[in-house]
Amino acid sequence: MNNLKTRSPGVYIVSYYTGYIIIGTAFLMTVPLLTSLIMGEWNPALDFLISMSISLLTGLTLMTFGRSTHTDSSQVDWRYGFIIAALSWIMLMFLCSVPYLLSGHTNSVLDGCFDVMSGFTTTGLVLTQDLDHLSTGLNMWRHILTFIGGQGMVVLALSFLVKNTNGAYKIYCGEGKDIKLVPNVKGTARIIWKISLVYLLVGTLALWICGMFIGLSPLSAFFHGLNMFESAWSTGGFAPNTQNIMYYHSFAYENITIVFFVLGSLNFGLHYAIWQGKKKEIIKNIEVQSFFVTSFLACAFAVIKLSQLGVYTDAVSSFRRVAYNVLSAHTTTGFGSVYARQFANEWGDFGILIMVIVMMIGGSACSTAGGFKGLRVGIVFKGIVADIKKVLSPERSVRVAKYHHIKDYVLDDPTVKAASLIIVCYMVLFAITTLLGTFYGYSLADSAFEAASVSGNVGLSIGVTSATMPALMKIQYILAMYLGRLEFISVFALFGFVIGGIKKLCARH
Amino acid sequence: MKSIIIGGGKIGFNLLKTLKDRGYNVTLIEIDEETCKAIAEDIDSDIICGDGTSLDVLKDAGINDADIIAAVTGKDEENLVICQIAKKGFNIGKSIARINNPKNIPMFKALGVDQTVCSTEVIADLIEYEFDRDICKIVQTFDRGAMILVEVAVKDGNRWINQYVKDLSLPSECVIVSILRDEKALFVRGDTQIRNGDNIHIITNRATVPEIKKQLHSGGAQNAKQKK
C-alpha cells in the first residue's frame, strides 16, 4: 500500500482537496433545509437532510482517504489544482442533484444533473418539471446553487481554508479565475465573498421592495427578491417561475435586474478596484470598453432590425423585449423577456445571429459571466491592430503594445496566443454542439442559438431544451456548460489524469 | 575646510581636479585600485582606495575632520548610504548626493540629504524649455522645490514692456530680484522700467508660474500649451 502512495500521490492529494470542497458545499444545504422547515415543507426538508448526509459522508470519506498525503504536506502541482477543481464540480453535480431527484420534479438522474450543472455554471437552462409548484426549499436550493456557482465552489472552500494554503492558488485557477485581489488567494476568496454578500443585501432589498410594490406579499416578495438577485448577480438566469422575468410584468423589476446582472458580469478585480476608490478604472479597463462597444452595437442592430421587421416598433417595447434580451444574452444571464419560441418565430435570422454572437462573446473574465470573455476579445482585437501597425511602420522601429486591465500589461505574443486558443476552443465546442442539434433534426438557427446558450453559459432558450430532448444532447449540453464555465483546461487535465490512471492500471495487469 | 568626494568616475575625477585647482582641501575615495592609481598619477591629492560605504575607509579619509561630503558614484542607493552614514555616524555638516533617477530626489531629501544634483532633471528641463518655446525658464529650485528661481525672457508683444515694476500686478508669492539687460545685471526698484529684450529673474513657487505666464501673454500668442 505504501508503494502505491509514493508512486501515485496525486490520487490522495486530489481526493483530500475534492473532499474538502464537497464538504464546504454540502454545508450549504442547511439553508434550503431551514427554509423548508420554516415554511412547513416537511418532505423537502427530509429530502435535504438525506442529501446533506450523503454529501457529507462522501466528502469525509474522500478527505480521510487522502489524509495521509496531506500530513506529509506534499506539493500540490498545477495539474492537481486543475483536476481538483474539475473533479469537485462533477462530483458535486451528482451530489447536489439528490434533492431534485427526491422531490420528484425531475424525470431522470440525467435531468437532475442537467439542472444542477446549469446552476453551477450559471447557465440557467431548466429541465425541472412543474417549476411553478416547486417547494420553497428546492427553489431556494436552485438559486443558491447558481449564486455559489457564480463565485465558485473552490472560492467558497478557500475562504474557509485555515492552514496549508499550499497549492491553493492552483486550485483557484482551475475554476477559471486567476485574478489576485490581494497577494494570498485565501484573502482574494474572502474579498470575492464580501463583495458578493454586500451586493446580496443591497439587491435583495431593492427587489424585495419592488416586489411588494408590484403586488407580491411581503414573504413572497422576499423570496422572489432573494432568488432573483442570486440569479441576476450570478448571471445565472434561474427564476422561481417558468415564465422567468415575465412573471413580474414590471418594467421597474426588469430594470433592477439589468443593473445587477450587468454588475455581476463585471470582473471582481474591477469591483475591488472601485471599492478602493480607483474610479478611473471604469473608463480605462479594456473589458469595460470592449463590453460597451459590443453591447451597444448589438442592441442597436437588433432594435433596428426588429423594428424594421415590424415586430417591436415603439421605444419601450423595443427596450423591454429586444435590448433587455440582448443585454441578458451578452452578460450571459439568461433572463428572457420573451417566450422561447418567439426568438425562433419573430426574430428572424439576423436577430438570432446577433444573439448567438453576443452570447459567445459573453461577459468579463474573473466574474460570474461566461463566453469568450471581453478581455480575450479585447486582447485579440488589440493584437490584430498591433500587427497591422507593425507592418505599417519601419522595420527597425520597436513597438510594444499594452493594455490596461486593473494594471498595465504588455500585449506580448504568448498573451495573444493564449487568448486566441481559448476562443478557438469555445468555437469548436459551439460547432460540435450545433452539429449535434442539427443531427437530431433541429433547424440550424435553433441548434446554433441553443449551442451558443450552453457554450456561453447563457440560459436563453429557443425551445430546444426540454425534457424530451434526446439523452445524448442532454449529455452534450452538460459537457458544454461544464467546459465553458471552467474554460477547458481543468476539464482536459481531469480527462488526461483519468486516462493516465486507467493506462497505469491496465499496464500493471 | 575639508571635503571628501566618494566615487572616482568621470564626475568624481573632474570634481577632484576642479576643486584642487581652486585651492581646496579634497580627499577622494574610490573602490577600484587601477582607477585610483590613474587618478593619483594625474592629480596630487589624497586618494583612498576602498569602499566609500565602509566606516573604516571613511575614517581613513579623514571624515572626522571633514565639513562636506559629496557622493558621486554611479549608483543612487550607494550615494544615499554614504550621505546617511556621514550624517548619522559622523555628524557631517553638509551632504551632497548625485542622483541619476529624478524620482529618487524627494525620497532622498526626505531622508535628510542636504543637496541633490540631478543632471537628468536639468537636461530634461532644458529640453522642455526648448519645446515649449516658453517664456518662463526654471533656473534653480530652492528648499526642496518650495521656491524656484524663474527667468522670464521679455519679447515682442509682452504686456510688461514699458511698464514700471511698481505698476505690475504680480501675484503675492512673487518677487522680482533682478533684470539682465545687455549682459548687465540691474537691481530692481519700483521705478525700473521693463524693456524689450530684458531677462527678468523672479523668485516664486511652482504653483504661481502659470499665473505669471498668463500676465505676460498678450491675446493670441502662439503658445497655448499649458504646463502641467
Add this chain to the structure above:
Amino acid sequence: MNIIIIGCGRLGSTLALELADAGYNIAVIDSEAKKLEALGSGFNGLAIRGIEYDNNILKQAGISRASFVILVTPDDNLNITAALIAKNIFKVPRVIAKINNPSKKDVFKVLDIETINPTELISYMIKSKIEGEPK
C-alpha cells in the same frame, strides 16, 4: 498580515514560498524578471518586477499596509536604501535586512536598521558542530 520581501534570490524566494503557504499576504519585489520565475506560476502571492525602492513599486506591493519589510537582496547598499525608505518614509513597523558583507555590520548599526547576519549565524553553527556543543 502583509509582508513585503525585497530580493528574490534563493533566500528571498524560499522565504516567500514558505510564508505564503503559512497564509500571509506576501509581495515579492525584484528588478529581474528571471529571478521572480523561481516563485513559480502558482505562487500564492504577488510577484512584482521593478526597482526595489521605487515609490510606485512599493505602493503596488502594498507598503502602506505592510507590517514587515524584509530586505534580502545581494546588494547591501540596496538593502540599506530600501530599509531607510521603508522605515523613515513609509513608517513600516518592522524592517529587517540581511547583511551580505559582514564588514558592513557597523553601517547598519549606525543607521539603526534591524539585521540578520547570515555569515555570523552560519559560522556560529559550524563552530558549535566542531566543538561538539548541543545545537
